Amino acid sequence: MEYVLEIKNVSKFFSGLVAIDDLTINVKPGQIYGIIGPNGAGKTTLFNCVTGIYAPEKGSIKYKGKDITGMPPHKIAQMGVLRTFQNIRLFKEMSVAENIMAGYHTKSKQKWYHSIIHNSFYKKDELESWKKVEELMNFFDLSDLATTPTGDLSYGKQRKVEMARALAASPELLILDEPAAGLNENETIELTKIIKSISEMNIGIMMIEHDMDMVMNLTDYITVINFGKEISQGVPSFVQDDPRVIEAYIGSDDENDKEDANGK
Amino acid sequence: MNNKTTITIAFLAIMAFLPLLADSAWLSIGITFLVFAVVAFSQDIILGRAGVFNMGHAIFFGIGAYTTAILNVHFGLEIIYTIPFAIIFSAIIAVLLAGPIIHLKGDYFLVATIGFNIIFEQVLSNDIFGLTGGPNGIFGIDVIRIFGYELFSDTAIYYIAFGLLIITLFIIRNLDNSKYGRALYYINKDEIAAKSMGINVPYYKLFAFALGASIAGVAGSVFAIQYSAVSPESFNFMQSVMFFAIVLVGGSASLPGVIIGTFVMFVLPELFTEFKESRYLIFGAAMVLTMILRPNGVWPVTFGNIPKFLRPKKGAK
Amino acid sequence: METFIQQLINGLTVGSLYALVALGYTMVYGVMKLINFAHGDLVAFSAYVGLTIFTQFYGSNALTLVNIVIVFSLTSIVVAFMGVLLERLAYRPLRTAPRLSAVVSALGASLVIQNGIMLIWGPNMEIFPSDIFPSTTWNFGGVLISYTQFVILALSAFLMVSLYLFINKTKIGTAIRATAIDQDAAKLMGINVNRIVMIIFIVGSMLGAIGGLFIGVYYRGLTFDMGWMYGLNAFIAAIIGGIGSIPGAMLGGLLLGLFNAMISGYISTEWAETFTFILLIIILIVRPAGLLGHNVAEKV
Numbered sequence: 001m002e003y004v005l006e007i008k009n010v011s012k013f014f015s016g017l018v019a020i021d022d023l024t025i026n027v028k029p030g031q032i033y034g035i036i037g038p039n040g041a042g043k044t045t046l047f048n049c050v051t052g053i054y055a056p057e058k059g060s061i062k063y064k065g066k067d068i069t070g071m072p073p074h075k076i077a078q079m080g081v082l083r084t085f086q087n088i089r090l091f092k093e094m095s096v097a098e099n100i101m102a103g104y105h106t107k108s109k110q111k112w113y114h115s116i117i118h119n120s121f122y123k124k125d126e127l128e129s130w131k132k133v134e135e136l137m138n139f140f141d142l143s144d145l146a147t148t149p150t151g152d153l154s155y156g157k158q159r160k161v162e163m164a165r166a167l168a169a170s171p172e173l174l175i176l177d178e179p180a181a182g183l184n185e186n187e188t189i190e191l192t193k194i195i196k197s198i199s200e201m202n203i204g205i206m207m208i209e210h211d212m213d214m215v216m217n218l219t220d221y222i223t224v225i226n227f228g229k230e231i232s233q234g235v236p237s238f239v240q241d242d243p244r245v246i247e248a249y250i251g252s253d254d255e256n257d258k259e260d261a262n263g264k
Numbered sequence: 265m266n267n268k269t270t271i272t273i274a275f276l277a278i279m280a281f282l283p284l285l286a287d288s289a290w291l292s293i294g295i296t297f298l299v300f301a302v303v304a305f306s307q308d309i310i311l312g313r314a315g316v317f318n319m320g321h322a323i324f325f326g327i328g329a330y331t332t333a334i335l336n337v338h339f340g341l342e343i344i345y346t347i348p349f350a351i352i353f354s355a356i357i358a359v360l361l362a363g364p365i366i367h368l369k370g371d372y373f374l375v376a377t378i379g380f381n382i383i384f385e386q387v388l389s390n391d392i393f394g395l396t397g398g399p400n401g402i403f404g405i406d407v408i409r410i411f412g413y414e415l416f417s418d419t420a421i422y423y424i425a426f427g428l429l430i431i432t433l434f435i436i437r438n439l440d441n442s443k444y445g446r447a448l449y450y451i452n453k454d455e456i457a458a459k460s461m462g463i464n465v466p467y468y469k470l471f472a473f474a475l476g477a478s479i480a481g482v483a484g485s486v487f488a489i490q491y492s493a494v495s496p497e498s499f500n501f502m503q504s505v506m507f508f509a510i511v512l513v514g515g516s517a518s519l520p521g522v523i524i525g526t527f528v529m530f531v532l533p534e535l536f537t538e539f540k541e542s543r544y545l546i547f548g549a550a551m552v553l554t555m556i557l558r559p560n561g562v563w564p565v566t567f568g569n570i571p572k573f574l575r576p577k578k579g580a581k
Numbered sequence: 582m583e584t585f586i587q588q589l590i591n592g593l594t595v596g597s598l599y600a601l602v603a604l605g606y607t608m609v610y611g612v613m614k615l616i617n618f619a620h621g622d623l624v625a626f627s628a629y630v631g632l633t634i635f636t637q638f639y640g641s642n643a644l645t646l647v648n649i650v651i652v653f654s655l656t657s658i659v660v661a662f663m664g665v666l667l668e669r670l671a672y673r674p675l676r677t678a679p680r681l682s683a684v685v686s687a688l689g690a691s692l693v694i695q696n697g698i699m700l701i702w703g704p705n706m707e708i709f710p711s712d713i714f715p716s717t718t719w720n721f722g723g724v725l726i727s728y729t730q731f732v733i734l735a736l737s738a739f740l741m742v743s744l745y746l747f748i749n750k751t752k753i754g755t756a757i758r759a760t761a762i763d764q765d766a767a768k769l770m771g772i773n774v775n776r777i778v779m780i781i782f783i784v785g786s787m788l789g790a791i792g793g794l795f796i797g798v799y800y801r802g803l804t805f806d807m808g809w810m811y812g813l814n815a816f817i818a819a820i821i822g823g824i825g826s827i828p829g830a831m832l833g834g835l836l837l838g839l840f841n842a843m844i845s846g847y848i849s850t851e852w853a854e855t856f857t858f859i860l861l862i863i864i865l866i867v868r869p870a871g872l873l874g875h876n877v878a879e880k881v
Binding site for chain 3: 545
């Protein structure tokens with residue numbers, strides 16, 4: 001298997017308007033793949049198509065060689081495609097540990113009757129689940145906050161919990177939507193290290209990010225999109241000097257911010 | 265022992281000894297309280313945990329009661345054997361009703377369940393297939409026999425209802441500490457995040473429905489046994505509004521919350537009979553006031569239900 | 582054929598009542614995303630207030646047109662005041678609270694009004710006088726239209742057209758539509774959202790008040806808890822048309838009225854409500870946004 005994710009000629013329309021237009025992207029296992037572009041370019045829409053929140057009108061999406069186009073989100077997640085959200089979607093009232101446990105949902109083997117009667121299988125499974133949560137809390141340095149409601153955490157910590165939650169599902173493709181948004185410099189450095197070490201576990205990573213320094217020194221490959229179309233593709237050093245990219249960024253008008261107007 | 269366990273044990277201890285102190289009027293209020301508390305807890309699984317806006321919970325309570333009544337009166341089945349049917353019928357009907365509409369968003373779902381409840385009332389009142397007895401319902405339900413003993417005293421029925429409450433609390437505790445129970449909370453708090461974590465949202469919502477409905481069904485059977493009669497108005501839409509309000513006024517997924525809610529809605533009016541006329545007016549005002557002062561209920565739930573070895577040591581932070 | 586046309590006329594009459602009440606639901610839902618469960622009870626309250634004014638001030642003598650106009654206006658004002666009070670006391674404090682809290686508050690408010698009516702006017706049925714409008718009935722080839730029906734149809738049509746113009750052609754109407762689409766953006770554009778909400782409650786309650794008076798005049802029997810059933814029917818009408826859509830509420834009301842009349846006329850009166858709710862559930866499954874509503878994609 002060469003690619004963990006193959007996006008082929010995918011297009012998505014919203015009431016006649018094109019949001020993404022004929023995109024083709026291939027992600028290898030262990031690769032960190034950056035998606036950049038001005039606001040409203042259709043980056044989050046692309047992620048929503050891959051994770052099944054939206055069904056694309058045209059093209060196909062394959063994960064590990066299997067067609068996942070138009071599948072419901074929970075099936076895609078069960079197969080091993082996990083994500084974080086641009087506007088952070090944690091279970092705010094619930095503790096850090098409980099949030100991370102959500103990611104382990106697909107791994108737990110409990111059946112419906114284990115919610116009524118707790119037998120020895122249940123006890124083993126439950127302990128294994130929480131051990132995994134413990135492991136992740138250690139990895140992300142969150143152990144001290146195990147019982148803290150995630151709504152009370154700083155932005156940086158919340159982003160970490162969201163990543164830990166996604167990792168708990170043992171994904172083979174991790175999709176990060178602006179992981180550094182709202183972080184300070186130190187947190188960004190820490191995050192960069194974390195993402196690097198996740199990719200070393202042979203997990204494919206696809207990320208949207210506006211922090212260009214981070215994108216340039218973290219990603220292996222980049223696709224630049226604008227108005228839903230690919231305008232450039234290549235290794236960071238190539239993309240950085242591509243005149244089409246420079247033009248798109250300078251020419252872009254942030255106030256015509258379609259994506260934000262649509263988003264929360 | 266944490267706070268929640270203490271409260272639960274104290275509450276159960278009081279309820280266990282109540283029959284020793286109470287006269288028969290109090291005992292029957294006690295039974296009503298226990299039965300309605302079980303129904304409220306079962307609604308709390310659907311509404312409080314899964315976060316599904318179910319405004320037709322009286323249907324499942326009613327199906328249990330009518331199953332027991334019909335099987336006993338029309339088919340001569342012993343009461344005790346009607347209970348498994350009450351459980352199964354309630355669960356099946358819950359899944360059949362909720363299944364086609366489970367994808368609907370909050371308010372739409374709520375209105376659809378109101379619709380189901382009104383249809384249910386009409387089905388009961390129109391004496392469908394000659395089984396439900398029309399507006400007057402069914403009477404002459406047998407006493408319950410267990411191992412040849414006839415349990416007809418109020419005290420016996422009290423302890424049956426009490427046993428049911430204990431089983432319900434036991435199930436809820438187990439549910440809260442399981443994959444399924446947690447999935448319900450995740451769905452409630454953020455459906456999109458939940459499905460992005462691989463949670464099959466409609467499946468778990470229907471699971472909550474089936475579980476909640478079957479518990480309500482048993483409570484219905486006990487209700488039928490207590491009064492040895494059933495009639496449509498005990499399961500009308502107004503009752504569903506009450507069960508809906510109890511959970512939210514008390515506090516979703518909160519044990520003391522649901523107990524307080526049930527007590528206020530069903531027991532207080534029995535104690536202050538002189539206010540019976542204005543009972544609903546006072547409730548209504550209390551509902552508005554509680555929501556304004558405490559939007560998450562009188563006694564909101566606290567999370568952080570995780571094993572001891574994961575809890576940060578004191579002073580570590 | 583005559584029966585059919587007769588049911589059509591009856592259905593349109595009842596449908597106009599539903600439409601008037603449905604407008605209140607849909608306007609509040611459009612702006613506040615809240616099912617105003619107390620609206621049906623305000624409608625019932627209006628019928629009682631109207632009845633009291635009729636009997637108190639005019640006895641059972643034949644009423645003049647001026648008197649009727651006075652009663653209708655007075656009742657609308659009283660009910661509009663109640664509507665504003667309802668919003669201030671039960672909804673405004675919960676504008677930012679969790680959705681379900683507002684739903685419970687709405688249910689609570691409904692209970693308060695309903696049982697308030699019972700405490701004031703008693704639990705027994707009150708009867709509206711039969712001679713408010715002349716008992717003239719026109720006969721068009723076997724199809725009967727009573728004076729009352731004519732007034733209901735004509736006045737409802739007039740009110741609905743006026744509302745449509747108000748919403749679509751005036752500055753306040755534009756502000757209402759803007760607030761319904763995006764409250765925050767409306768606020769940034771200098772729209773006073775509290776004022777818009779108040780206007781919505783005034784207009785919605787007044788239309789509901791007229792609906793309530795018509796219910797009294799047409800059906801004559803009043804019970805303190807009748808608001809629930811009329812309210813639910815009107816709410817279903819709003820959903821059928823597409824909740825949040827003003828033309829939708831009008832269309833939904835008329836269609837539901839026709840549907841009810843046809844069911845009662847040709848199939849069964851015992852199961853009328855069951856059919857209504859089955860229709861609702863089918864609409865919700867097939868087209869939850871209603872006939873004239875728009876499906877809004879969920880934002881992620």
